[in-house]
Amino acid sequence: MKLNQRYSAIVAAFVLAxxxxxxxLADLPPEDIGVSxxxxxxxxxxxxxxxxxxxxxxxxxxxxxxTGEMKGQLDTGYWSPGMTVSGDRKSILVNETYFSHxxxxxxxxxxxxxxxxTLTPRLEIPVPPRRMxxxxxxxxxxxxxxxxxLGITNFTPMRTLSxxxxxxxxxxxxxxxxxxGQIYPAGDNRLMTLCGDGSFLxxxxxxxxxxxxxxxxxxxxxxxxxxxxxVIISAARRGNRWFFASFNGYIHxxxxxxxxxxxxxxxxxxxxxxxxxxxxxSGYQSLAxxxxxxxxxxxxxxxxxxxxxxxxxxxxxxxxxxxxxxxKVELEHPTVSIAVSRDAEPLLFASGFKTIxxxxxxxxxxxxxxLGDIFTYLAPVVDVYDARTxxxxxxxxxxxxxxxxxxxx
Amino acid sequence: MASFDTLLERTTRKLARKTSRRGFLARxxxxxxxxxxxxxxxVMRQIxxxxxxxxGDPKSCEYWRYCAIDGFLCTCxxxxxxxxxxxxxxxxxxxxxxxxxxxxxxxYIISYNDCCGKTYCGRCQxxxxxxxxxxYDPANSNNINWCAGSDADIVYNCxxxxxxxxxx
Numbered sequence: 205m206k207l208n209q210r211y212s213a214i215v216a217a218f219v220l221a222x223x224x225x226x227x228x229l230a231d232l233p234p235e236d237i238g239v240s241x242x243x244x245x246x247x248x249x250x251x252x253x254x255x256x257x258x259x260x261x262x263x264x265x266x267x268x269x270x271t272g273e274m275k276g277q278l279d280t281g282y283w284s285p286g287m288t289v290s291g292d293r294k295s296i297l298v299n300e301t302y303f304s305h306x307x308x309x310x311x312x313x314x315x316x317x318x319x320x321x322t323l324t325p326r327l328e329i330p331v332p333p334r335r336m337x338x339x340x341x342x343x344x345x346x347x348x349x350x351x352x353x354l355g356i357t358n359f360t361p362m363r364t365l366s367x368x369x370x371x372x373x374x375x376x377x378x379x380x381x382x383x384x385g386q387i388y389p390a391g392d393n394r395l396m397t398l399c400g401d402g403s404f405l406x407x408x409x410x411x412x413x414x415x416x417x418x419x420x421x422x423x424x425x426x427x428x429x430x431x432x433x434x435v436i437i438s439a440a441r442r443g444n445r446w447f448f449a450s451f452n453g454y455i456h457x458x459x460x461x462x463x464x465x466x467x468x469x470x471x472x473x474x475x476x477x478x479x480x481x482x483x484x485x486s487g488y489q490s491l492a493x494x495x496x497x498x499x500x501x502x503x504x505x506x507x508x509x510x511x512x513x514x515x516x517x518x519x520x521x522x523x524x525x526x527x528x529x530x531x532k533v534e535l536e537h538p539t540v541s542i543a544v545s546r547d548a549e550p551l552l553f554a555s556g557f558k559t560i561x562x563x564x565x566x567x568x569x570x571x572x573x574x575l576g577d578i579f580t581y582l583a584p585v586v587d588v589y590d591a592r593t594x595x596x597x598x599x600x601x602x603x604x605x606x607x608x609x610x611x612x613x
Numbered sequence: 614m615a616s617f618d619t620l621l622e623r624t625t626r627k628l629a630r631k632t633s634r635r636g637f638l639a640r641x642x643x644x645x646x647x648x649x650x651x652x653x654x655x656v657m658r659q660i661x662x663x664x665x666x667x668x669g670d671p672k673s674c675e676y677w678r679y680c681a682i683d684g685f686l687c688t689c690x691x692x693x694x695x696x697x698x699x700x701x702x703x704x705x706x707x708x709x710x711x712x713x714x715x716x717x718x719x720x721y722i723i724s725y726n727d728c729c730g731k732t733y734c735g736r737c738q739x740x741x742x743x744x745x746x747x748x749y750d751p752a753n754s755n756n757i758n759w760c761a762g763s764d765a766d767i768v769y770n771c772x773x774x775x776x777x778x779x780x781x
Binding site: 260303333334337339385430434435513 | 733748750751757760762767768
């Protein structure tokens with residue numbers, strides 16, 4: 205009994221010390237209710253927009269590549285939209301579609317101009333409800349370098365191009381573009397559209413003395429053979445050069461300095477041996493270019509011609525001036541899209557999938573024929589690498605349901 | 614939360630291209646595990662409703678008509694291989710594939726008309742994409758949402774596989 209009493213006394217003294225110690229701490233102050241975060245006026249260059257096409261009413265999620273933290277979200281309407289970040293990094297432009305009763309009822313299409321700091325629309329411009337809707341929405345919209353004119357690819361299936369004046373917030377024109385669609389900006393006042401015959405149809409906008417904008421259209425020679433070796437629509441830009449990769453691994457470098465864009469150079473991403481082994485570009489966003497250094501990034505895998513959109517396993521980095529391959533980066537996860545930040549210490553973003561079950565479980569399910577849909581076992585991620593060395597820095601998880609596109613500010 | 618009952622289904626089929634789904638699974642398995650190709654075995658399928666000259670299960674992605682399809686099979690969504698589920702309408706214009714019928718040894722032109730007006734069915738995803746081309750070649754690209762040409766506008770539900778004729 206005496207022993208128990210002694211222990212009880214010790215415990216009581218300890219508890220008292222704890223309680224009295226806690227009592228010495230100051231109370232937490234009352235906190236404000238109703239606060240929302242505000243982001244920088246200009247989106248930092250190490251942040252990345254991830255378009256989540258995995259839901260009917262799609263979203264774009266903003267992540268900080270340095271920390272992996274999510275910074276905000278845009279709701280972008282029915283079926284993953286065309287989006288682009290303005291050149292001054294202060295706005296995000298999104299072509300959105302809404303039906304009054306969810307998936308039915310009157311349709312309304314807009315260009316929403318979001319403020320980069322509040323992620324709320326600064327302006328909503330009505331546009332013709334005819335935008336092209338496809339698996340990937342890259343190059344569905346594009347702005348002239350002076351940020352004045354926005355082009356939208358339309359497909360009903362008749363093909364047209366909406367030209368929107370962002371200064372006045374009005375539709376400037378809807379132009380017929382038979383056989384042509386995806387948009388590639390070139391110069392202050394030019395937008396090129398890629399045509400099925402391997403050429404470009406280019407629109408040049410000039411401001412007249414009366415303030416009106418005149419639209420000049422011009423065709424070009426074919427720069428690739430769409431039957432023999434088609435190019436992939438995912439292309440990368442450096443100044444007035446556009447880089448297109450073809451099915452067979454050739455870069456078609458287009459000089460877009462005039463309204464008559466032309467093939468400037470054609471060079472190979474592959475050695476003959478690699479071509480025989482069927483290495484080719486991969487995924488939906490298969491090329492990226494770091495403009496200050498001229499480094500070109502190609503997402504690569506091995507497979508037959510028609511596998512050109514399958515996930516990539518490696519990123520091969522080239523000097524776009526010397527055409528030399530510098531580094532091969534083995535990716536952490538199967539990857540469908542890549543992007544590179546525009547700053548002097550660039551990050552390489554890679555959107556892909558990781559498994560959420562142990563390998564042995566996949567193996568067991570596989571050999572017993574019970575694997576079913578592989579995507580049941582996958583979770584979307586965005587991997588972040590040092591774009592100069594290829595070193596893996598971090599993996600961002602919870603990047604939506606299907607992060608199909610990446611946009612860097 | 615729509616999750617997989619969404620465009621994800623349609624999109625992931627694109628990932629599963631190659632010559633067959635199993636081919637893709639094996640390759641993805643390699644990418645994920647670093648191991649040699651997993652010995653994935655085919656799932657046994659009941660061959661139902663097959664006829665001698667139109668063999669195979671239209672609810673299976675490996676049915677011969679689906680050689681260039683990219684979408685949810687309408688056969689699993691309340692429709693058939695040639696008709697749309699109730700309350701949806703068929704897109705009049707779409708992409709085509711040329712598929713070999715093992716039943717009679719002939720090649721057929723197959724039209725993959727989309728059914729439109731309700732959101733993603735999400736069942737029997739199938740993506741084979743033989744001969745798929747970039748979207749500047751619309752008639753041979755299955756990346757495009759062909760509901761754009763339908764009375765129900767761009768809301769995609771599932772895809773059919775209709776014989777147009779024998780390929781020359």
